[in-house]
Amino acid sequence: xSERLRxxxxxxADLATALVEAARAIAGDExxxxxxxxxxxxxxxLAHRLEAAVRxxxxxxxxxxxxxxxxxxxxxxxxxxxxxxxxxxxNLAMLxxxxxxxxxxxxxxxxxxxxxxRAAVRxxxx
Amino acid sequence: xxxxxxxxxxxxxHGQVVVGWGQATQAVxxxxxxxxxxxxxxxxxxxxxxxxxxxxxxxxxxAEAIEKVPAWEADARxxxxxxxxxxxxxxxxxxxxxxxxxxxxxxxxRAGRTERLRYxxxxxxxxxxxxxLAASGVEVTAxxxxxxxxxxxxxxx
Numbered sequence: 001x002s003e004r005l006r007x008x009x010x011x012x013a014d015l016a017t018a019l020v021e022a023a024r025a026i027a028g029d030e031x032x033x034x035x036x037x038x039x040x041x042x043x044x045x046l047a048h049r050l051e052a053a054v055r056x057x058x059x060x061x062x063x064x065x066x067x068x069x070x071x072x073x074x075x076x077x078x079x080x081x082x083x084x085x086x087x088x089x090x091n092l093a094m095l096x097x098x099x100x101x102x103x104x105x106x107x108x109x110x111x112x113x114x115x116x117x118r119a120a121v122r123x124x125x126x
Numbered sequence: 127x128x129x130x131x132x133x134x135x136x137x138x139x140h141g142q143v144v145v146g147w148g149q150a151t152q153a154v155x156x157x158x159x160x161x162x163x164x165x166x167x168x169x170x171x172x173x174x175x176x177x178x179x180x181x182x183x184x185x186x187x188x189a190e191a192i193e194k195v196p197a198w199e200a201d202a203r204x205x206x207x208x209x210x211x212x213x214x215x216x217x218x219x220x221x222x223x224x225x226x227x228x229x230x231x232x233x234x235x236r237a238g239r240t241e242r243l244r245y246x247x248x249x250x251x252x253x254x255x256x257x258x259l260a261a262s263g264v265e266v267t268a269x270x271x272x273x274x275x276x277x278x279x280x281x282x283x
Contacts, residue, residue, distance in 0.1 A: 040247075042136040042234035067144060067176015069137035075172050 004102040005109055007033045008053045009090060010046075010074055011064035014039075023095040031099040038070050046073045057083030058106045060098060060113060062090035085110040093120030129198050131206045134215045135231040138163070138208060139173040139183070142231070142271060147206060148181060150272035155182040155205035157198065159191040159214060188214055192221030199224060212252050216259050228259065229276070230268040242282035245270045253283035 009016040016035035023031050036053050038046050050073060054061065061078065063071040066088045078084040085106055087094070094117035101112060130151040135143060139158055147153065156177065163169045164187045174183050186194060191207070195218070198205055209215040212233065219225045232245050239247035246268050248256070260266045260279050267276035 040235045040241075040244075042236055043138075045235060065141050067139070067141060067173075069140040072138070072140065072172055072176070076169075079168065 006059045007098050009062045010036045010070045027099040032102050043073050047077050050077050061086045063088045064090050087113050091117050128201045128204050129207050130204045133208050133229040133231045136210050138210050144177050146271045153204045153206045157184045157207045159186050159209045161187045195222035212255055219264050227265040246282050256283045
């Protein structure tokens with residue numbers, strides 16, 4: 001079996017840490033997820049943090065907000081790298097789907113995560 | 127004048143600018159003054175991605191921006207002009223003296239900088255550059271989002 005995928009959650013303030021903690025609470029300690037915050041750093045500093053977290057890849061990067069600095073930096077770092085994919089709009093459902101399917105190829109994992117995240121957003125009242 | 131904000135923000139076009147300032151000021155165009163992004167099609171595409179289709183995004187080099195400030199200020203629509211660093215904004219102000227106010231919106235940590243505000247880190251040289259800009263007659267304040275009060279220059283540089 002090939003190397004299991006790793007995931008990096010890159011988000012504003014303490015959101016990434018909280019999401020990774022929540023994912024561990026549900027999926028156990030082997031989620032393959034690491035948190036990175038954008039707190040206090042500029043684009044170059046954030047790119048360094050992300051590169052350190054993804055190490056050699058392959059890795060899926062989850063960001064919180066399309067058009068936000070985390071997503072912009074992640075897209076910049078991932079550009080031209082076959083071992084990184086970026087999915088934005090991260091939510092807990094997306095992370096759990098990833099945590100339980102880390103043996104997939106990177107492209108398939110990115111599609112799976114995005115689909116799970118989209119499917120998780122719906123109104124449940126009424 | 128219809129440039130409602132001249133802003134220094136090292137995260138360039140991002141949520142704070144688009145959602146925060148864009149909605150509060152009702153800006154319908156955003157100009158990013160950055161020589162690197164000006165010549166990079168894929169970076170322009172990236173920064174457009176975060177902006178709603180109702181808002182025009184323009185990319186300018188510093189030299190182009192100096193030429194175009196009068197046209198932007200004469201535009202009937204409201205707009206925001208951004209630079210990614212202090213030096214570019216100072217050069218823009220020097221080349222376009224009609225710029226009277228500058229917002230320091232985000233200058234984040236880097237080696238050699240010390241924390242002045244939660245979202246403003248400066249080297250001593252950068253602080254001095256902002257003070258020189260103010261001495262030239264430009265009002266310089268810090269404010270990350272429109273829902274808080276601006277911080278006067280004396281409090282952070």
